[in-house]
Amino acid sequence: MTTTADKAPLLEVRDLKVDFRLDDSSVLHALKGVSFDVPAHGTVALVGESGSGKSVTALAVLGLLPKSNATVRDGSRINYRGRDMLSLSRREITTLRGAEISMVFQEPMSSLNPVFTVGYQLGEVLKKHLGLRDKPARKRAVELLNEVGIPDPQTRIDAYPHQLSGGQQQRVMIAMAIACEPRLLIADEPTTALDVTVQRQVLALIAELQRRRRMAMLFITHDLGLVADIADTVVVMRDGEIREQGAVRDIFSQPRDAYTRALLACRPPANKRPLRLPVVEDFLDDKQGNVQSPERSRGLRGDEGIVLKVGHLAKHFYFREGLFGKREFTAVRDASFQLAKGKTLGVVGESGSGKTTLALMIMRLTPASGGEVLFHGADLLKFSAAQAMPYKRRMQIVFQNPYASLNPRFTAGQTLMEPMRIHVLGANEEERISMALEMLAKVGLPESAFFKYPHEFSGGQRQRIAIARCLTMKPDVLICDEAVSALDLSVQAQLLNLLQDLQDEYQMSYVFISHDLAVVRYMSDQVMVMKDGEIVEMADADEIYARPQHAYTRQLLDATRGIERQ
């Protein structure tokens, strides 16, 4: 946040148009004339959902667009310190990329080479671009690691990427990016892959480095909530166009564009719980988004029937160590809880806390090491596979990644028909087809979807198909394992509304697993907080958010509130 009176902007993007050739006949206009400036010491946030063209913009600036099918149309200009980036030679761009412009990517795990130590990789950058020798490079690398907040950098410099946590890996990536003192740092979703608590720390680090080193920064994110603390200017993009740009304060206090307003409203609010979340469509077409729906009250009354009762569920893994030894790792320890009919139990925790393992054990998808899962009083874990068959239908799960959980070789129709055939639901094929079509309509998909393959759908539509697949079996319990986490905010709101409608209609009980506390608060009657395989706290949703008992819960809540302070 600089107040420097900037003379000329560091980076000027004017009327940038990029086309992607999809096949012989069709062309995707990824960018349709994008113009914005990045001032010399300021931070500009590019905000948009998937397909908005924000990453394409960054790649175009760096000259990293795939040559084979991407074309920058005539009339586009990218000026960096007065030089036209689009007419530079390959070599000049490479030099610029290392020394003056650098980039932090989303996935630290796949951006670092797993077979070299972080010190080696950091040193390589220093040697290549600054021409340092071995010794000074190592010394500088230690300083950089120290600067990005890696504890004990003297020993950590010889660590391999897998020996560091996700947050630390991202810090190393940031150290590499700032190693050559760049004037412009491009950060493409640098915190999206990280846990909330870590996310906040990394964000603070980036903001501080930007201030201290007086860099310019182009910060790319899908989450408008993130940019409030970090950016000076916000550029909101959608479908390759800029919808609105302006100072960060104006964007948040008086957004002019309907889409910006929609983005701000789609996120489940922290203080109230409307019956229905507003979606983008409510705002576009001049509807102004005036959907004041009544609030829903959450929590248990105490007299609900219990559908699912989990007792002392545990999961241990063993690693072989040496010839005879083995090391035990506990993924879930002594988990006990109850699920009431027609209610939602939210499960919150960071990655590695055992949420997914818990879900898989309840579903019998991974064997439990001990404990019991009582479904209407019958212990599912004691059954053989054949005995469990009639119960399988009544508990279903929606997975996180809609790109992986649908068989790519099955049409949506086949996907929906299969469970009905297995469980012999419906008298004959015609009846099953009509049931499948009914389910498609229920999740808001047209009949034509029946004959399409997963790759023809967007992420949100695929998740709808996954939900429809569960619905065909009319389950009593639906486990949503991060079911909306991989989706854009606007799509997320639609799916949360859908899930809520379905619960109201079928009286299903949900186990709603998520790392996103706002979403869990919106959806859940009860909330369970997990950490390192243990349930640390469990209470009614409003209770836990208002009066968190456990230190870890407070830490989680603080992290979320810090990010959403607007």
Place this chain on the structure above:
Amino acid sequence: MLAWHRLCRDRVGLVSLAVVTGYALVVIMAVCGWIAQDWSREVGVNYAPPVFVGVDSSPLEKPSASVPEVTALPDDTGIADPLADVIAEIKKGMPLAQAKEARVQTLPLGGDKWGRDVLKKTIKGTETSLIVGLLSALLAVAIGTLLGAQAGYYGGRVDDFLNWFYSIFTSIPYLLLVLAIAAVLNQKGTLTVILILGLTGWTGIFRLVRAEYLKHRTREYVLAADAIGASNTQRMFMHIFPNVSHVVLVQLSLHVVLFIKSEVILSFLGFGVGVDTVSWGSMLSEAQSELILGKWWQLVSATVAMAVLVTAFSLFADALRDALDPRLK
């Protein structure tokens, strides 16, 4: 249906499909006996050259023309052949005697040592080679896929056992294994060749399919199939198999090619098809001695037929894989 549309868009795929279909038609007609039924008839003169080369006038042709002189030789020595009358009698009764007179000087693609039509031999050879190649590759792929799927999907003890079996199988020298199986089957013929190739050739496919199944069994869509109650077999073959079928298809095409070539080697070693059948392998081993005499046409016919089929088959398999993969545009 969608796959067919995609295949139609692929020009190379369509051309190779046409070529493969052409071969298939020829083979079907040969099997039904409509063409090349009489491949073993000696219709031309020895080493009759192809039509487009024209009648050979090199001195090598002369000896066959002067055969009558040779038969006249014994008279000079004054010894009469005691069986001459009997042989003459027999010869009169044979239709071949007339055919011999009618032997043509040139044939469409030339003739072999005995004057058999190389074109018909090639067609008949195509039948044998293609059937051997296809069936043995199918057998090998079936064994490799079945075992690989079990090993990769179940893991644990099943995987250990099958890997142990695989290791033992691959530790035996290839030719020794071939000889052992040939000795057990103890008869020559097309079926034997198919069994030998199929039973020894599955190992590579096993490893590849196993690796694919290892990768896929933990994927979310397989978990989702488990959640809706799909059985192990359903998950293995209805869910995972279509997703690894591209590997299997490519292996199939590679092995068809490999086994067509292996059949040549086996024929050369004496474990190939019987003397009463012709294959590209037996044609090529005949061609060895012919080439010294400058009679190149049998070699060229068999080689070209094989090269075109092999190339078309590989290209077609590639196109098929692309067309079947819904993720590729």
